[in-house]
Every structure is written in C-alpha cells, then in structure tokens.
Amino acid sequence: MGKVAIESLGYRPKPIDPDFLTKYPETGTHHNHKVYAEGVQRYDEDGKPYPTKLGIHGTMVAVDFEACIADGACMDACPVQVFEWLLNPGKMGTGQDLDLSDKPELKAKYACDKSDPIRESDCIFCLACEIS
Numbered sequence: 001m002g003k004v005a006i007e008s009l010g011y012r013p014k015p016i017d018p019d020f021l022t023k024y025p026e027t028g029t030h031h032n033h034k035v036y037a038e039g040v041q042r043y044d045e046d047g048k049p050y051p052t053k054l055g056i057h058g059t060m061v062a063v064d065f066e067a068c069i070a071d072g073a074c075m076d077a078c079p080v081q082v083f084e085w086l087l088n089p090g091k092m093g094t095g096q097d098l099d100l101s102d103k104p105e106l107k108a109k110y111a112c113d114k115s116d117p118i119r120e121s122d123c124i125f126c127l128a129c130e131i132s
C-alpha cells in the first residue's frame with residue numbers, strides 16, 4: 001500500500017506505554033508471543049478512543065496494534081526479520097501490507113494492517129525498529 005496518510009486513519013498514534021506490562025492484563029498468545037490488553041479501550045495522542053481494541057503484541061518486541069499505522073518502517077529496519085504483516089502472511093516491509101480500502105469489514109476491525117512480531121525470540125535487541 002505504501003506511504004500512509006495518518007489523517008486517513010482517523011486516529012493519531014502515540015508511543016507505546018512503557019508500563020504496559022503492569023498496567024494491562026495478559027489476554028492471550030499469538031504466533032508464540034504474548035498479547036496484552038486485547039479488548040481494552042485505550043486512547044490515542046489526542047485523548048480520543050482508538051478505533052480498535054486489538055492489544056499489544058509481544059513482550060520484548062512489543063507492537064501496539066492500536067498505534068501501528070502500517071508504514072512498514074520497523075520491518076524494513078529489522079536485520080533478522082522478526083515482523084510479518086498480520087493480514088498478509090508471508091509478506092513484510094513497506095508497501096507489502098494488505099490494502100483495506102475496499103475491504104470495509106477488515107477496515108472496521110483492524111483500521112489498517114499490523115506489524116506482527118511473529119519471530120519475537122529472534123530479536124537481537126539492536127533497537128533499529130524503535131528508531132525507524
């Protein structure tokens with residue numbers, strides 16, 4: 001899909017809450033990583049409710065699915081391919097996310113594709129994804 005226009009998403013993402021592990025419940029597992037706060041209403045940078053309640057995926061490589069805007073920068077930066085697109089399995093990187101513009105049911109549920117840390121245990125803690 002390529003470059004993401006934040007205005008088109010209807011929410012303004014904010015950085016992941018550094019206290020998420022103590023603030024929110026563990027609500028499940030997905031691709032061998034833990035999920036926190038799924039189903040919990042959280043709020044964007046403007047204090048407005050995020051349109052999704054997908055939760056935070058991963059513990060060490062934590063991706064806030066509410067704040068993810070599908071720009072693919074973390075995937076492009078990662079040297080060990082930790083991430084894959086949630087809705088486009090097997091694909092990673094900028095422009096490889098699933099375009100939801102003609103998929104209203106998926107758009108209502110996910111807002112946009114999400115960067116899923118499917119190989120969290122491969123992380124070498126280089127922090128390239130954080131600064132991307």
Ligand code: SF4
Nearest residue numbers: 078123124126127129
């Ligand atoms: S810290 Fe480095 S290795 Fe780990 S997910 Fe981020 S970019 Fe990949």
